[in-house]
Amino acid sequence: MSNEHVLLLGPPGAGKGTQSKRLAAEFDLEHVTTGDALRANKHMETEYGTPASFMDAGELVPDPVVNEIVKTALEDADGYVLDGYPRNLDQVEYLDSVTELDYVFYLAVDEDELVRRLTGRRVCPDCGATFHTEFDQPEEEGVCDECGAELTQRDDDTEDTVRERLRVYHENTAPVVEHYRETGTLVEVEGEGTPDEVFDELATELRD
Helix, strand or coil, X not given: CCCCEEEEECCCCCCHHHXXXXXXXHXXXXXXXHHHHHHHCCCCCCCCCCHHHHHCCCCCCCHHHHHHHHHHHHHCCCCEEEECCCXXXXXXXXXXXXXXXXXXXEEECCHHHHHHHXXXXXXXXXXXXXXXXXXXXXXXXXXXXXCCCECECCHHHCHHHHHHHHHHHHHHCHXXXXXXXXXXXXXXXXXXXXXXXXXXXXXXXXXX
C-alpha cells in the first residue's frame, strides 16, 4: 500500500466519491469517508457517546465524535484518500493535529453544473441502483436496468433542495477550502471535464 495522505475537497455533485475511489484503487490507498468510518465504528465508545446513539436517533453526529472516528480510520491506514472531512475549520484544526497531508485537491465545478448533475439523478426504490438522465441513462427511460422497477427522484435531489445544500456547503465548507488555499497546499482541479479527464489530472499531480 502507498503511504500518500490525500484530501479531496469539493461541493456536492463535484465527483469526490467517484474520484476518491479511483485514486484509492490506482495508488493502493485506503478510501476513507466520514459516512463509511461512522458506520464501521458506530459502536465505538467515545467520551461523548457512540456514533450509533446519535445515528439511531436521526441526529447529526457531533464533531467530537466524528473527529475520534476519523482519527481511528486514519490510524488504521498507511496511505489514504480522505473524502467528506473536514467540513469546518474546527475539524481542520483537529485533522492537522492527528495527521499530515501530502496533497489537498479541490474539484472546482460551477454551481449551475452541480445543480444539473444532482437534479438529474434517478434511483431505483427497489434495488437501490442509481442512474442519471444525462450521464448514465438506463436502457429504457425511467426503468431500472437491474430489476425493472420504475425509477424515482429523491426528495433531496429537487432543484430547491439542491440549491439549499449548496448554500449550506458554501457557508460551512468554503472557509475550509480558503484555509488550504492560504496555506499554499491547495491544488485546484477543473472538475467539469469527463470523469476520465478529471482523474487523469489528479493522477498526474500524484505521480509528479
